[in-house]
Amino acid sequence: MSAGPRRVVLTGCGVLSSIGTGVEEFTESLRSGRVGTSEISVFDTTGFPGNRGHEVHGFDPAARLRTVRPEETGRASQFSAAAARMALDDAGLTEEQLRGQRGTIVIGTTDGEVGELDLLTESALAIGLSAFTGQSLRRTATNSLALNVARELGLSDVETSTIATACAAGNYAIGNGYDAVRGGEAEWALVGGADALNRKTFAGFSRLGLISPDECRPFDADRKGLLTGEGAGLLLLETEESALARGAHIYAEVLGYGLNCDAAHPTAPEEDSVARCIRLALQNASVKPEEVDLISAHGTGTPTNDGTEIAAIRQVFGDFTPRTVGLKGLIGHTMGAASALGAIASALAIRHGFIPPTANHRETDPGFADAVDVVPNESVAADVRIVQNNGLAFGGNNAVVLLGRHENPRRHENPRRHENPRGEYAR
Numbered sequence: 548m549s550a551g552p553r554r555v556v557l558t559g560c561g562v563l564s565s566i567g568t569g570v571e572e573f574t575e576s577l578r579s580g581r582v583g584t585s586e587i588s589v590f591d592t593t594g595f596p597g598n599r600g601h602e603v604h605g606f607d608p609a610a611r612l613r614t615v616r617p618e619e620t621g622r623a624s625q626f627s628a629a630a631a632r633m634a635l636d637d638a639g640l641t642e643e644q645l646r647g648q649r650g651t652i653v654i655g656t657t658d659g660e661v662g663e664l665d666l667l668t669e670s671a672l673a674i675g676l677s678a679f680t681g682q683s684l685r686r687t688a689t690n691s692l693a694l695n696v697a698r699e700l701g702l703s704d705v706e707t708s709t710i711a712t713a714c715a716a717g718n719y720a721i722g723n724g725y726d727a728v729r730g731g732e733a734e735w736a737l738v739g740g741a742d743a744l745n746r747k748t749f750a751g752f753s754r755l756g757l758i759s760p761d762e763c764r765p766f767d768a769d770r771k772g773l774l775t776g777e778g779a780g781l782l783l784l785e786t787e788e789s790a791l792a793r794g795a796h797i798y799a800e801v802l803g804y805g806l807n808c809d810a811a812h813p814t815a816p817e818e819d820s821v822a823r824c825i826r827l828a829l830q831n832a833s834v835k836p837e838e839v840d841l842i843s844a845h846g847t848g849t850p851t852n853d854g855t856e857i858a859a860i861r862q863v864f865g866d867f868t869p870r871t872v873g874l875k876g877l878i879g880h881t882m883g884a885a886s887a888l889g890a891i892a893s894a895l896a897i898r899h900g901f902i903p904p905t906a907n908h909r910e911t912d913p914g915f916a917d918a919v920d921v922v923p924n925e926s927v928a929a930d931v932r933i934v935q936n937n938g939l940a941f942g943g944n945n946a947v948v949l950l951g952r953h954e955n956p957r958r959h960e961n962p963r964r965h966e967n968p969r970g971e972y973a974r
């Protein structure tokens with residue numbers, strides 16, 4: 548075990564989204580403000596009030612996967628395994644290098660393989676119990692999202708876990724991996740989130756009246772709701788020492804995170820709880836509010852979430868609110884992948900010096916228009932050093948991750964940084 552906490556850096560990203568596959572295409576789409584909305588084709592939307600969402604197009608699992616057999620795995624598992632391989636390749640690592648070290652795989656999700664259950668139920672209604680074959684049932688296992696990452700990379704002696712804390716699950720996974728690497732329990736972590744479009748979730752949000760009739764417009768005065776999406780975001784985390792020793796490119800450093808659960812309401816966020824979670828993350832990362840340059844918000848485009856989230860941010864940051872963007876206008880609400888893709892976008896903002904836009908914007912809600920710059924419709928160049936990435940889930944599960952520009956020498960020698968003198972580790 549390590550003698551003390553180690554610095555944890557992000558060196559590889561794997562992306563599947565409605566605006567691009569792979570980190571390069573995702574980066575360019577963020578810069579250009581490309582919106583990935585299309586008609587949903589992965590299930591029949593007949594009878595629903597809308598048919599629009601954010602689907603991953605052109606994904607061929609047979610071409611992306613080398614070990615996992617697509618016919619034996621569901622779409623979400625295919626996403627997680629493919630994104631993990633992309634993250635590994637992006638980091639410049641091989642399966643053999645991972646096998647020689649202790650590691651952990653943590654995947655967050657909202658629905659697991661609910662889409663496969665939808666299809667299985669549909670088949671059972673048509674042909675009866677013969678639909679329930681061993682192969683069809685294997686495709687429905689939620690734990691397969693992490694398990695198939697290990698299978699794809701041939702990792703037989705590694706800890707795997709799937710976290711189902713809904714729309715904040717990606718950030719939960721990042722926090723778990725960060726703890727393992729920082730504390731010396733693992734030398735590397737493959738973490739993030741994955742979800743696939745499915746009828747159950749689309750029906751649930753439709754029934755709640757939260758599906759937008761056209762586009763998701765976070766923080767807009769005329770916002771009508773979200774659009775469901777799908778995809779995966781996987782991050783390869785390792786120690787700073789390891790990354791520097793092998794000359795890896797470092798996107799960002801994971802500075803810390805905060806978690807809490809208020810359990811106040813099944814669907815509505817609670818302002819004070821969100822604010823407490825932000826403070827926990829700032830304390831854990833030893834970051835002052837005024838040091839944060841950008842907030843990647845949860846930003847669902849629903850009336851309740853956006854207003855509550857901005858109020859919580861204002862409670863913490865006061866009159867010096869950082870630029871705050873809602874990526875769901877670009878990529879939809881990708882459920883368990885949402886905060887993982889948000890973390891990748893945050894790291895790209897740091898590495899490449901730009902802030903992605905809040906898309907589909909017309910007019911900022913007058914209730915907070917004077918309080919925050921949502922960077923409407925067009926990305927802007929910026930010196931981004933520290934980003935706060937919010938993930939807020941149903942049931943009051945909140946998770947906030949702080950990413951920062953990798954500074955060498957150590958952070959406490961950087962005059963912009965504020966170290967906690969007692970080394971406390973807020974949870």
